[in-house]
Amino acid sequence: MNESITVTLKKIWSHLTVQRRRQFGVLLLLAVLTSFAEVISLGAVLPFITVITQPDKVLAYPVVAEAAEFFSIESGSELVLLLVACFGLAAILAGGLRLLLLRKSLQLGNTAGVDLSIEVYKRTLNQPYSEHIQSSSSEIISGITQKIDSVTGVLVSLVTVVTSAFLFVSIVATLLLADPFVALLSSSIFGVAYGFIAWITRKRLVSNSHIVAKEQSRVVKTLQEGLGSIRDVLLDNTQNIYVGIYGSSVRKLRRASAENDFIKQAPRFAMEALGLLLISAFVIVLNSRPEGVVGSLPIMAMLALGAQRLLPIMQTLYSNWSAVKGNTGVLVTISTLLDQPMPDYSNTDPITPLRLEKSIVFKNISFVYTKNSALVLDGVTFNIAKGSRVGIIGSTGSGKSTMLDLLMGLLKPTKGMFKIDGNLIKSDLCIASWRRSVAHVPQAIFLSDATISENIAFGVPFENIDFDRVQASAKKAQIADFIEGRPEGYDALVGERGVRLSGGQRQRIGIARALYKNASVLVFDEATSALDNETEHAIMETINGLSKDITTFMIAHRLTTLRTCSQIIELKSGVVNRVGTYQDLIADAASHNTPDVQSSSQ
DSSP states (O other): OOHHHHHHHHHHHHTSOHHHHHHHHHHHHHHHHHHHHHHHHHHTHHHHHHHHHOGGGGGGSHHHHHHHHHTTOOSGGGGHHHHHHHHHHHHHHHHHHHHHHHHHHHHHHHHHHHHHHHHHHHHHHTSOHHHHTTSOHHHHHHIIIIIHHHHHHHHHHHHHHHHHHHHHHHHHHHHHHHOHHHHHHHHHHHHHHHHHHHHHHHHHHHHHHHHHHHHHHHHHHHHHHHHHTHHHHHHHTOHHHHHHHHHHHHHHHHHHHHHHHHHHHTHHHHHHHHHHHHHHHHHHHHHTSTTHHHHTHHHHHHHHHHHHHHHHHHHHHHHHHHHHHTTHHHHHHHHHHHTOOOOGGGGOOSOOOOOOSSEEEEEEEEEOSSTTSOOSEEEEEEEEETTOEEEEEOOTTSSHHHHHHHHTTSSOOSEEEEEETTEEOOSHHHHHHHHTTEEEEESSOOOOSSBHHHHHTTTSOGGGOOHHHHHHHHHHTTOHHHHHTSTTGGGOBOOGGGTTSOHHHHHHHHHHHHHHTTOSEEEEESTTTTSOHHHHHHHHHHHHTSOTTSEEEEEOSBGGGGTTOSEEEEEETTEEEEEEOHHHHHHHHHHTTOOOOBOOOO
């Protein structure tokens, strides 16, 4: 195991809870006890075989002699029953402990995997919005689902390596006491053989591990794209293209996984054949001794049983080492996800909303996504009073959606100041408090495959939903009549992504969701641009009928949509070009003979 894997494993270990680390310690203690049990069961073979073949000779063993004197046994033949009982108990004890060790190893490995999976998901959800828009969702999903399973397997493998090492050392030590020459020679031969195999396969295992990590993400990406754009796939008849991409990734993934599995398991058969050859050679060596084969039968039986125990253990050590090595790429990915920083407010629950009481101020706000990219916003300044209806217009790429993301606290300004009621919105906790007072209604409302009430109270556990509040929000969003007119009412399922609802109904549920949040600021990011004129007009009436205490910001596809706004901000190439009322912009457009503003969000 090279240093990079060691460092990666240390990082993953640091993310385990104190309870899991203690459980690993208890597991190691159990491994030590199991090793002692193996020594006892293996050590009992020698007197057991001796008492059967040479009953009187067994009394020469000091321990046996003391036991015989305690039980008033005078001849070796009288020891048969006692030794059979002792041998049987030792075998049962060793077998029972090994079963317990196996069960606890698998349990601990999997529970630790669950902990790590939850930790990855938690850290991912707590990353800044700027990180999410730059990262690959397929990489994250495959990490949380597929790759975390591989890490769980690695944890189990590491435990197995440690426990098998204890057993290996204990059995070799016992065999050395019986016959140092034979035990040392056999263990050395097997050790060198496995070491040589590990050395020649290590690079291939690592190479395959990176293929597996890469193709797992590509498989998820292809599934997301194919199923997520099923309308276009069917219309364009591109099923075979997606199937081809998926098939290519799956083949590479399975081929690399299969090769690593072969590398892990193949040495077993070669070692079994080598073991039989060694036993045959030992028979010849022992037969040449003065006591002959019969006299050496107890030692031969002990060595044979020891080899029978050692071979699986050595194979287990090698295969689990291969599993760790073969998951190098996956370990690096998960380690990176686990090292994602947590915001300062992550342990603050609940977060108190910072409600808007007076005004929102942008002062010389500039923003750039990366150091080497151009400014998206440059010196944006405005002051919005509570209860205002603010429209935002501008051509594609003018920075409209970016400005709203800054307003909602999803992005942090590169330069400038953002204030709410005179309070500077800068710290993570302050930003999180502000977000609790802002609700967002996008063009494409995300609806989960759940009931209408669950979608209105989105993110709230079912048992905590305030159904009176759900109904009140639906009425304010003017969708209560539609919902209550259905047989299932608020318990009706909307279908995946709201396929059972019209565009206008989805938008109204989005508005109801925002109202359920009891937000003081509502942001509509082209929320009506995909609707027909009649539906858009109805939705705008709903928005205009909201409480005057709620401050609204709206990006609209058509300037006429914003005619009831108290203030309209026009952005051009990241700067504020004009600020005025609907009438001001219409008059200005008429004087310059310019068409109605057509825009889409950035």
